[in-house]
Amino acid sequence: MRDSEDRGCSEALPFARVITSDPEEEPPGRPRRHPVWRDVPDHLWDDWRWQSQNAIRSVRQLRDLLPFSPQELEVIGDLETEYKTAIPPYYFSLIDPDDPNDPIRIQSVPSPLEQENPSGYELEDPLEEDKDSPVPGLTHRYPDRALLVTTHVCTMYCRFCTRKRATMVRGGWDAISRNDERMIEYVREHREIRDVIVSGGDPLTLPYNKLKFFLDELAAIPHVDVIRIGTRVPVTLPQRLYDPSLIDLLASAGKVWIQTHFNHPREITPEAARVCLALLKAGMPVNNHSVLLKGVNDSLEVMRELMRALLRIKVRPYYIFHCDPVIGAGHLRTSVWKGMEIMEGLRGHLSGLGIPTYVVDSPHGGGKIPVMPNYLLSASDDAVILRNFEGLIVRYQAEDRPTTAQPTTTRGVSALLQGTKTALIPENSERMKRRRELTVINVNETEPGTRPDDAHGERKLKSLNVLANGCGS
Numbered sequence: 001m002r003d004s005e006d007r008g009c010s011e012a013l014p015f016a017r018v019i020t021s022d023p024e025e026e027p028p029g030r031p032r033r034h035p036v037w038r039d040v041p042d043h044l045w046d047d048w049r050w051q052s053q054n055a056i057r058s059v060r061q062l063r064d065l066l067p068f069s070p071q072e073l074e075v076i077g078d079l080e081t082e083y084k085t086a087i088p089p090y091y092f093s094l095i096d097p098d099d100p101n102d103p104i105r106i107q108s109v110p111s112p113l114e115q116e117n118p119s120g121y122e123l124e125d126p127l128e129e130d131k132d133s134p135v136p137g138l139t140h141r142y143p144d145r146a147l148l149v150t151t152h153v154c155t156m157y158c159r160f161c162t163r164k165r166a167t168m169v170r171g172g173w174d175a176i177s178r179n180d181e182r183m184i185e186y187v188r189e190h191r192e193i194r195d196v197i198v199s200g201g202d203p204l205t206l207p208y209n210k211l212k213f214f215l216d217e218l219a220a221i222p223h224v225d226v227i228r229i230g231t232r233v234p235v236t237l238p239q240r241l242y243d244p245s246l247i248d249l250l251a252s253a254g255k256v257w258i259q260t261h262f263n264h265p266r267e268i269t270p271e272a273a274r275v276c277l278a279l280l281k282a283g284m285p286v287n288n289h290s291v292l293l294k295g296v297n298d299s300l301e302v303m304r305e306l307m308r309a310l311l312r313i314k315v316r317p318y319y320i321f322h323c324d325p326v327i328g329a330g331h332l333r334t335s336v337w338k339g340m341e342i343m344e345g346l347r348g349h350l351s352g353l354g355i356p357t358y359v360v361d362s363p364h365g366g367g368k369i370p371v372m373p374n375y376l377l378s379a380s381d382d383a384v385i386l387r388n389f390e391g392l393i394v395r396y397q398a399e400d401r402p403t404t405a406q407p408t409t410t411r412g413v414s415a416l417l418q419g420t421k422t423a424l425i426p427e428n429s430e431r432m433k434r435r436r437e438l439t440v441i442n443v444n445e446t447e448p449g450t451r452p453d454d455a456h457g458e459r460k461l462k463s464l465n466v467l468a469n470g471c472g473s
């Protein structure tokens with residue numbers, strides 16, 4: 001099994017430096033093309049139709065572009081009869097062909113590991129969406145939201161897709177197109193539905209008129225406030241959104257939010273940045289969810305870089321999804337502990353704008369359950385004990401019971417509850433070190449009468465140092 005712990009991001013992957021966004025540059029550096037498409041004229045390369053027509057769809061094509069062992073070719077040849085593959089040349093060119101564990105390759109190229117079922121309970125419909133479908137293609141699970149599966153087509157088929165039964169399985173779901181009207185009717189009749197997620201497959205692969213049908217019909221329903229378009233097009237085929245008429249169509253509905261899906265910082269290219277900016281300029285907020293995937297982004301370094309790169313292109317990190325137990329994707333799943341470790345390293349270390357919610361989608365169709373490190377450590381009748389990202393542990397007094405503490409001799413967290421201490425501050429805290437330095441500067445440079453060699457200055461310095469040194473009692 002691949003272990004990405006030591007693969008870091010740009011430090012460990014020289015190739016990443018070639019195409020990763022340069023923080024000094026806006027927009028970031030231009031990605032390369034795989035040599036086989038080096039001479040394709042720009043006007044074709046930038047044409048989404050050319051990209052779709054030339055997508056890699058077979059093992060026969062793959063073996064000419066990437067190294068495989070004969071055994072691998074045999075297994076992925078068998079998989080081909082079951083699952084579809086599609087990788088546009090643009091997205092394929094983000095792969096480092098010399099790295100068999102390349103994170104873009106892991107997401108898009110079939111792997112012999114898909115034949116395994118390591119956990120023993122991988123499922124076709126892990127979220128039980130079909131059981132919450134009053135109309136085929138529509139899932140109504142949460143009180144005010146509904147999900148519409150409008151197509152089984154995607155620009156790139158992600159090997160970990162939760163809805164693989166509809167998108168990737170050959171001859172899979174045929175229930176979708178025959179139920180368009182019924183899905184709209186259901187939303188119209190259920191006034192509690194305020195937020196409709198138009199998904200698939202990828203709805204931006206729909207023919208223009210069909211997408212217009214969904215947008216017009218949903219926009220006209222008064223109780224629908226939000227239409228969310230779930231799409232990986234900005235990631236895998238941004239050229240589709242070079243078409244201003246598609247942006248205009250999306251914007252015309254007036255209620256559209258874009259929900260996209262970047263998983264790795266190398267996916268944030270100048271092309272992706274360009275189309276996200278175009279969507280934002282047209283008035284559509286762009287949020288991102290990532291799926292936590294072994295070998296792709298299961299490291300704090302990669303996730304931090306991804307969140308920062310998203311903020312640079314003004315896309316809001318919204319969710320990190322734990323990878324669902326979908327059939328054929330067991331080798332890409334991590335433990336929930338890995339997700340917790342990553343969240344511990346994000347909160348407090350990055351701007352709050354860059355902190356997504358980590359969620360596990362519950363078995364039995366229980367929906368998304370947020371999971372995070374614990375910041376509430378203990379509680380009493382009149383106070384709670386909280387901790388911050390750097391390990392500072394504080395007593396937080398209840399607003400309505402300011403003087404109820406009756407101290408008993410005790411220590412540690414218990415002393416905070418008793419009110420004999422107010423904080424436990426870790427030694428070597430960078431913040432406290434900064435504060436001490438600032439105190440010395442301030443005292444040395446402030447007005448007469450507050451120098452440390454006079455009584456007032458000495459008292460001030462002493463009190464700040466007491467807090468900085470962690471007593472606080």
Ligand code: SF4
Pocket residue numbers: 153154155156157158160161162163164167200201202231232
């Ligand atoms: S783009 Fe979305 S729906 Fe399509 S294969 Fe990827 S994860 Fe599945």
